[in-house]
Amino acid sequence: MKLGREYKVTFEKVSVTALQDLVQVIGATGKMCLVTQVSVASTDVTPTSQNCAIRCRFLPATVTNGSGGSSPTPAALPGDSAASFTAKANNTTPATTSGTAVTHLEDSFFISGGYSFQFPSPIPIGPSESFVFELLNNPSGTITLSGTVWITEIGG
Numbered sequence: 001m002k003l004g005r006e007y008k009v010t011f012e013k014v015s016v017t018a019l020q021d022l023v024q025v026i027g028a029t030g031k032m033c034l035v036t037q038v039s040v041a042s043t044d045v046t047p048t049s050q051n052c053a054i055r056c057r058f059l060p061a062t063v064t065n066g067s068g069g070s071s072p073t074p075a076a077l078p079g080d081s082a083a084s085f086t087a088k089a090n091n092t093t094p095a096t097t098s099g100t101a102v103t104h105l106e107d108s109f110f111i112s113g114g115y116s117f118q119f120p121s122p123i124p125i126g127p128s129e130s131f132v133f134e135l136l137n138n139p140s141g142t143i144t145l146s147g148t149v150w151i152t153e154i155g156g
Contacts, residue, residue: 034125047143
């Protein structure tokens with residue numbers, strides 16, 4: 001049984017030299033978003049050997065969106081229509097909240113192995129709220145990353 005419309009927000013082969021919000025999901029009026037999975041990997045043939053620190057957070061209350069990156073269009077999975085929520089990717093100025101941010105995942109991965117995590121319980125994002133998938137450290141040298149956040153949208 002399908003519970004909502006399925007989407008993914010991606011960024012592809014982005015040159016990364018500083019910490020950043022890899023993906024920000026911004027909730028839409030009258031809808032709920034459920035973040036179900038995140039992934040990120042280096043697309044360099046031989047990436048600089050290093051660990052990357054990452055974090056996934058829920059931002060409640062008044063959210064100031066990040067800046068300096070792009071605004072990718074959420075891709076509908078087959079059979080679904082356009083998303084109501086919006087997204088940002090690779091913002092070098094991070095999103096902030098006037099509320100208390102909630103960390104759902106804090107981890108690290110070795111750059112050559114990539115990283116994928118499916119949340120045991122989806123993270124709900126309501127109107128005027130956000131989810132951010134963050135790179136927490138400055139890479140040693142330039143790395144090229146691609147990544148995805150999977151979202152289910154419910155309502156409306």
